[in-house]
Amino acid sequence: xxxxxxxxxxxxxxxxxxxxxxxxxxxxxxxxxxxxxxxxxxxxxxxxxxxxxxxxxxxxxxxxxxxxxxxxxxxxxxxxxxxxxxxxxxxxxxxxxxxxxxxxxxxxxxxxxxxxxxxxxxxxxxxxxxxxxxxxxxxxxxxxxxxxxxxxxxxxxxxxxxxxxxxxxxxxxxxxxxxxxxxxxxxxxxxxxxxxxxxxxxxxxxxxxxxxxxxxxxxxxxxxxxxxxxxx
Amino acid sequence: xxxxxxxxxxxxxxxxxxxxxxxxxxxxxxxxxxxxxxxxxxxxxxxxxxxxxxxxxxxxxxxxxxxxxxxxxxxxxxxxxxx
Numbered sequence: 003x004x005x006x007x008x009x010x011x012x013x014x015x016x017x018x019x020x021x022x023x024x025x026x027x028x029x030x031x032x033x034x035x036x037x038x039x040x041x042x043x044x045x046x047x048x049x050x051x052x053x054x055x056x057x058x059x060x061x062x063x064x065x066x067x068x069x070x071x072x073x074x075x076x077x078x079x080x081x082x083x084x085x086x087x088x089x090x091x092x093x094x095x096x097x098x099x100x101x102x103x104x105x106x107x108x109x110x111x112x113x114x115x116x117x118x119x120x121x122x123x124x125x126x127x128x129x130x131x132x133x134x135x136x137x138x139x140x141x142x143x144x145x146x147x148x149x150x151x152x153x154x155x156x157x158x159x160x161x162x163x164x165x166x167x168x169x170x171x172x173x174x175x176x177x178x179x180x181x182x183x184x185x186x187x188x189x190x191x192x193x194x195x196x197x198x199x200x201x202x203x204x205x206x207x208x209x210x211x212x213x214x215x216x217x218x219x220x221x222x223x224x225x226x227x228x229x230x231x232x233x234x
Numbered sequence: 235x236x237x238x239x240x241x242x243x244x245x246x247x248x249x250x251x252x253x254x255x256x257x258x259x260x261x262x263x264x265x266x267x268x269x270x271x272x273x274x275x276x277x278x279x280x281x282x283x284x285x286x287x288x289x290x291x292x293x294x295x296x297x298x299x300x301x302x303x304x305x306x307x308x309x310x311x312x313x314x315x316x317x
Contacts, residue, residue, distance in 0.1 A: 168294055170241060173278060175295060185274040191238060193281030194248065195301075201281050215273060
């Protein structure tokens with residue numbers, strides 16, 4: 003194909019990865035994305051240093067597939083699938099993808115013979131009745147967990163937060179350590195009296211770091227979510 | 235249609251008789267009232283929170299006074315029509 007190495011494949015990948023990192027950072031500011039961006043800038047400027055695409059490739063390849071598997075694996079209540087990075091600002095679907103990535107990490111741990119128990123992951127128990135809150139542990143004070151409902155909707159929970167709602171998981175919300183709603187919520191039956199079709203349909207609400215609801219591209223706070231599963 | 239609290243199948247409306255009555259009682263006795271409702275407390279049925287009294291039902295979520303009264307009225311009317 004290119005025995006003389008005339009095609010600057012790495013440089014092209016570096017540039018593409020840099021663009022991806024800039025977009026990711028703009029859409030979803032986080033320390034992880036900031037790290038990728040810094041890596042890509044260095045990779046683009048310094049010869050022979052590869053960009054963050056070497057780390058991102060595997061991540062993107064497995065993300066959607068794993069998210070699907072987590073949704074399918076969910077049982078009758080909201081489940082915790084793994085630790086989360088900060089994912090504020092994401093929609094439920096994106097959080098689900100993130101959950102898939104976390105589940106992948108957990109699988110990797112299992113294959114290495116290092117399955118973490120609930121105490122080590124910082125999770126005591128999260129039940130749909132909302133009795134269990136995400137607990138802090140000395141090793142995991144900044145990270146929370148991702149809870150996945152029977153529909154496959156995933157929600158990142160910070161330490162101290164818990165989920166309250168219907169036992170069948172058709173409606174639930176996130177509460178903080180003081181019992182106040184964070185604004186993160188799943189309305190699986192929609193709001194049937196609303197005229198807005200997005201509000202009538204099953205939807206989710208996510209709250210931004212400013213405490214205000216995250217809105218979609220047309221300014222609607224009713225974000226898409228998986229509908230409740232019908233009983234067999 | 236199903237009850238928004240217990241998912242019991244109902245002919246019309248969004249609350250079964252038992253839960254419509256329970257919420258009406260909570261409203262009358264000021265149990266579970268959200269003192270300063272904001273968008274996080276919007277009603278599960280109508281999605282509104284402004285100019286409403288919002289009641290929190292712990293295992294389900296938030297319901298507004300207008301919907302609670304309407305649902306209860308439906309059950310009362312249903313009883314009146316039942317021979």
